[in-house]
Amino acid sequence: MLEIRNLHASVEDRxxxxxxxxxxxxxxxxxxxxxxxxxxxxxxxxxAGRDAYAVTEGEVLYEGKNLLEMDxxxxxxxxxxxxxxxPVEIPGVTNTYFLRAAVNAIRKHRGESELxxxxxxxxxREKMKLIQLKDDLLKRxxxxxxxxxxxxxxxxxxxxxxxxxxxxxxxxxxxxxxxALRAVADGVNALRGPNRSMLVITHYQRLLQxxxxxxxxxxxxxxxxxxxxKELALELEEKGYAGLGIEDRVPAGV
Amino acid sequence: xxxxxxxxLSTSKTHLDAFTELEKSMPGHxxxxxxxxxxxxxxxxxxxxxxxxxDEDWKFTNVGPIVRTPMRYDNGLSPCVExxxxxxxxxxxxxxxxxxxxxxxxxxHLGQYADFKQHPFxxxxxxxxxDGLFIYIPPGAVVEPITVVWSTEHQSDIPxxxxxxxxxxxxxxxxxxxxxxxxxxxxxxxxxxxxxxxVLGERALVDHYKIQHESPNAYHLATTQVVAPYKSNFSTxxxxxxxxxxxxxxxxxxxxxxxEATVNGLYLARGTQHMDNHTVIDHAMPHCASHELYKGILxxxxxxxxxxxxxxxxxxxxxxxxxxxxxxxxxxxATINTKPQLEIYADDVKCTHGATVGQLDEQQLFYLRSxxxxxxxxxxxxxxxxxxxxxxxIQVPSLRQKLERTLLEANHLPKLEEGE
Numbered sequence: 215m216l217e218i219r220n221l222h223a224s225v226e227d228r229x230x231x232x233x234x235x236x237x238x239x240x241x242x243x244x245x246x247x248x249x250x251x252x253x254x255x256x257x258x259x260x261x262a263g264r265d266a267y268a269v270t271e272g273e274v275l276y277e278g279k280n281l282l283e284m285d286x287x288x289x290x291x292x293x294x295x296x297x298x299x300x301p302v303e304i305p306g307v308t309n310t311y312f313l314r315a316a317v318n319a320i321r322k323h324r325g326e327s328e329l330x331x332x333x334x335x336x337x338x339r340e341k342m343k344l345i346q347l348k349d350d351l352l353k354r355x356x357x358x359x360x361x362x363x364x365x366x367x368x369x370x371x372x373x374x375x376x377x378x379x380x381x382x383x384x385x386x387x388x389x390x391x392x393x394a395l396r397a398v399a400d401g402v403n404a405l406r407g408p409n410r411s412m413l414v415i416t417h418y419q420r421l422l423q424x425x426x427x428x429x430x431x432x433x434x435x436x437x438x439x440x441x442x443x444k445e446l447a448l449e450l451e452e453k454g455y456a457g458l459g460i461e462d463r464v465p466a467g468v
Numbered sequence: 469x470x471x472x473x474x475x476x477l478s479t480s481k482t483h484l485d486a487f488t489e490l491e492k493s494m495p496g497h498x499x500x501x502x503x504x505x506x507x508x509x510x511x512x513x514x515x516x517x518x519x520x521x522x523d524e525d526w527k528f529t530n531v532g533p534i535v536r537t538p539m540r541y542d543n544g545l546s547p548c549v550e551x552x553x554x555x556x557x558x559x560x561x562x563x564x565x566x567x568x569x570x571x572x573x574x575x576x577h578l579g580q581y582a583d584f585k586q587h588p589f590x591x592x593x594x595x596x597x598x599d600g601l602f603i604y605i606p607p608g609a610v611v612e613p614i615t616v617v618w619s620t621e622h623q624s625d626i627p628x629x630x631x632x633x634x635x636x637x638x639x640x641x642x643x644x645x646x647x648x649x650x651x652x653x654x655x656x657x658x659x660x661x662x663x664x665x666x667v668l669g670e671r672a673l674v675d676h677y678k679i680q681h682e683s684p685n686a687y688h689l690a691t692t693q694v695v696a697p698y699k700s701n702f703s704t705x706x707x708x709x710x711x712x713x714x715x716x717x718x719x720x721x722x723x724x725x726x727x728e729a730t731v732n733g734l735y736l737a738r739g740t741q742h743m744d745n746h747t748v749i750d751h752a753m754p755h756c757a758s759h760e761l762y763k764g765i766l767x768x769x770x771x772x773x774x775x776x777x778x779x780x781x782x783x784x785x786x787x788x789x790x791x792x793x794x795x796x797x798x799x800x801x802a803t804i805n806t807k808p809q810l811e812i813y814a815d816d817v818k819c820t821h822g823a824t825v826g827q828l829d830e831q832q833l834f835y836l837r838s839x840x841x842x843x844x845x846x847x848x849x850x851x852x853x854x855x856x857x858x859x860x861x862i863q864v865p866s867l868r869q870k871l872e873r874t875l876l877e878a879n880h881l882p883k884l885e886e887g888e
Contacts, residue, residue, distance in 0.1 A: 262838050290840035302835035306853030306860065311888040315849065316839040323840070331885035372839060
């Protein structure tokens with residue numbers, strides 16, 4: 215599904231990713247953990263196609279295709295989804311209108327006909343139940359005035375509607391209380407399946423109690439320094455980054 | 469009968485001569501108050517002349533093309549009025565007819581607020597109006613929206629000059645919604661010179677909308693003057709889309725305390741359109757609040773001007789005034805001159821202003837694209853969203869839906885479905 219080979223990426227000439235190798239197979243859930251400044255969000259951004267990052271070396275294959283050559287929208291249409299750490303507010307466009315445009319762009323790409331209003335509404339209702347999203351959030355402008363928890367839940371709702379093959383969850387747990395975290399995790403778990411892979415990026419082990427990963431990777435200073443099963447997250451929780459010999463600090467300038 | 473002005477209008481003398489010729493045929497010429505008003509206005513125009521570059525208020529808007537275009541005076545038809553059933557006592561009449569039936573009322577208000585002494589085009593309108601509309605809402609009446617539609621006639625060789633005049637008198641505690649709609653036959657060349665005076669009674673509530681979609685070749689010069697007394701509440705939304713050279717002024721004067729005004733606007737300019745928005749909010753009395761939000765979207769080589777004056781007079785303590793101006797530039801060749809002008813003489817007030825000029829937000833663009841929406845459609849959607857922020861504030865559902873559709877079509881976006 216996803217193969218990252220020796221990926222190097224920089225922001226404004228500062229190298230953040232320094233040679234990442236990672237293989238995610240269909241249906242697998244991988245957790246990427248790491249201290250602040252380790253490059254977690256950069257990895258998510260590079261995979262989704264954020265143009266603030268320059269890839270200087272290496273390659274990323276998605277279903278055998280060169281992912282880095284694709285525009286962000288093309289990646290999305292091919293089935294890559296990024297749940298944002300900081301979901302963006304779009305005043306003036308309702309959540310539903312926005313999602314219908316996205317769904318139809320993806321369907322068009324796949325050679326399918328556009329969904330009419332009725333069919334789209336049916337899809338939305340179905341997915342809302344899964345995520346337990348409040349009805350009025352559909353008619354409100356995208357993320358505008360949403361609470362932190364509602365924004366994150368809305369991201370998972372988008373994911374449910376867009377039905378991606380590879381979902382990247384960038385610190386979906388940040389800023390959530392335990393109830394919101396559980397609700398978001400329930401939504402994510404409901405979307406797990408043999409045809410969907412996930413990269414769950416998080417600073418804390420907490421989220422992984424609810425979304426149990428197949429593999430855990432620890433990212434430090436732009437490299438994966440340790441990989442293991444789900445027990446690695448627990449070990450990290452016990453010993454801390456320092457206990458595993460990893461510095462948890464914010465580098466100067468971040 | 470149309471009177472042609474074959475020589476250029478560049479000398480105000482042409483207008484003075486025309487006035488002498490037309491005066492006896494104008495409505496109200498037999499009413500001393502109206503005749504005096506017209507004469508005072510044309511005399512003042514004679515002194516002011518047309519504004520030039522050195523006139524601070526017209527620094528960024530060159531009226532040369534208007535002044536140099538030979539035009540003919542139009543007969544001045546009264547506008548089309550669309551309204552539901554009107555409560556007892558509500559009057560909706562052409563100004564001409566109004567002068568026959570309610571001359572005292574009209575004489576006591578007409579030309580008393582829109583200041584022809586300071587404004588050459590208001591002076592011309594006050595001197596030359598041929599017909600217009602008079603609306604009277606009696607105290608306490610609650611009136612369904614009234615739409616006033618001004619349209620143009622078929623084009624002759626000489627561009628037409630339309631003087632549009634509206635007088636709205638709203639009684640104490642009345643509630644009233646007014647929609648002004650200016651449009652013209654596409655590709656025709658004409659000038660609209662419009663003056664609207666709206667006088668609110670105490671505790672009255674008026675919701676005003678102005679839709680300006682003149683022919684892309686037209687000129688539109690307009691002033692809306694509002695008088696807001698004690699505890700009245702006035703709200704206006706301007707939507708400017710048409711016209712080659714447009715100057716729209718909205719002026720609100722608080723004449724009593726505890727009044728509130730909302731002054732919002734949206735203008736969309738492309739090609740070589742020039743759109744100038746001037747607003748003046750005069751906090752002459754204490755404890756009044758004004759909220760102002762103007763947004764502009766400029767594409768191609770369009771030029772925009774925003775000038776927002778707020779006066780807070782010495783006695784206007786506890787004023788709460790907020791002004792925001794946001795401009796979206798979609799092309800490198802589009803330009804905007806934006807200028808807030810706050811003159812504050814009272815010391816216990818809250819006044820804020822802010823202006824932003826920029827392109828579409830990169831974070832928002834990426835967010836949309838990351839969901840599969842193509843770059844072009846994402847830009848369209850964000851442009852629509854920027855404008856819809858104003859449109860969504862319209863309280864008249866049919867008007868809001870109509871403008872939403874216009875915006876979506878202009879941005880090549882799919883229709884809205886129910887619930888969106």
